[in-house]
Amino acid sequence: MTLREGLxxxxxxxxxxxxxxxxxxxxxxxxxxxxxxxAFAAGTPLKGTIAHGMLVLAFxxxxxxxxxxxxWDESGRLFVKFKSPTRPGDTVTVSGQIDALSAESDIVLATxxxxxxxxxxxxxxxxxxxxxxxxxx
Amino acid sequence: MPTNYDELTPGFEFxxxxxxxxxxxxxxxxxxxGVEQTGHVPPLAVAARAIASLGELMILPPGTIHASQxxxxxxxxxxxxxxxxxxxxxxxxxxxPIRMLTLEMRITNESGALIQVGRSAIVLPxx
Numbered sequence: 114m115t116l117r118e119g120l121x122x123x124x125x126x127x128x129x130x131x132x133x134x135x136x137x138x139x140x141x142x143x144x145x146x147x148x149x150x151x152a153f154a155a156g157t158p159l160k161g162t163i164a165h166g167m168l169v170l171a172f173x174x175x176x177x178x179x180x181x182x183x184x185w186d187e188s189g190r191l192f193v194k195f196k197s198p199t200r201p202g203d204t205v206t207v208s209g210q211i212d213a214l215s216a217e218s219d220i221v222l223a224t225x226x227x228x229x230x231x232x233x234x235x236x237x238x239x240x241x242x243x244x245x246x247x248x249x250x
Numbered sequence: 251m252p253t254n255y256d257e258l259t260p261g262f263e264f265x266x267x268x269x270x271x272x273x274x275x276x277x278x279x280x281x282x283x284g285v286e287q288t289g290h291v292p293p294l295a296v297a298a299r300a301i302a303s304l305g306e307l308m309i310l311p312p313g314t315i316h317a318s319q320x321x322x323x324x325x326x327x328x329x330x331x332x333x334x335x336x337x338x339x340x341x342x343x344x345x346x347p348i349r350m351l352t353l354e355m356r357i358t359n360e361s362g363a364l365i366q367v368g369r370s371a372i373v374l375p376x377x
Contacts (some may be wrong), residue, residue: 133282140278141295144301146312157313159374166316167301171283171294183326186293192320250349 122209131201163198193240273329290326290369313375320369347376
């Protein structure tokens with residue numbers, strides 16, 4: 114893949130179920146009841162369980178890893194805001210694009226916008242990623 | 251001894267938490283999240299464990315949610331590596347029913363090399 118400004122990153126689409134959220138709680142060790150206890154979550158202002166923010170960010174990170182390879186895992190920077198909760202039953206589409214490329218000695222710095230939306234086109238997560246890419250990539 | 255929100259002040263540093271990213275833990279994470287398997291631990295798996303480890307250090311009320319998250323990755327982690335995480339309170343906001351914390355986590359490997367920095371802003375449910 115030739116990197117250039119304006120390049121759209123390869124989209125990821127993930128369906129989130131309560132079973133996925135429960136399995137993520139086990140895998141991550143994060144058992145906050147807002148994610149896994151439907152009775153508790155129903156009594157909060159969110160009115161139901163929500164996915165872990167870190168689960169949704171894992172999809173963002175995966176999209177960036179598929180684009181930039183180990184350069185992402187070794188040197189990535191990510192800043193995101195959680196705009197709306199991701200709920201069981203949501204289909205999450207993760208997308209992004211390269212906004213800027215700049216050269217710094219023997220590396221190229223890519224700045225990307227990233228966004229996650231649900232099936233209603235609501236923004237769940239948005240932010241910016243930066244990655245330092247060795248010239249060899 | 252876990253610390254609660256009222257006891258925290260900006261600059262407060264928690265004692266380090268150490269853990270090992272055993273192959274089984276990494277395999278479970280990869281399977282659940284559905285990421286492509288590589289020779290190293292996905293950086294978000296490292297971060298997720300670090301954030302979960304905060305539960306050993308502070309009492310977060312049920313219903314606490316994430317408002318924003320920042321990461322800087324500085325190096326790769328191999329399955330089986332030992333990790334140390336030091337968390338620090340960067341910002342605390344208490345305004346009426348709004349209670350927010352920003353925590354910084356610095357994660358190092360067994361050689362002491364910095365591998366990741368994370369900053370989490372969390373919102374605690376109203377009192």
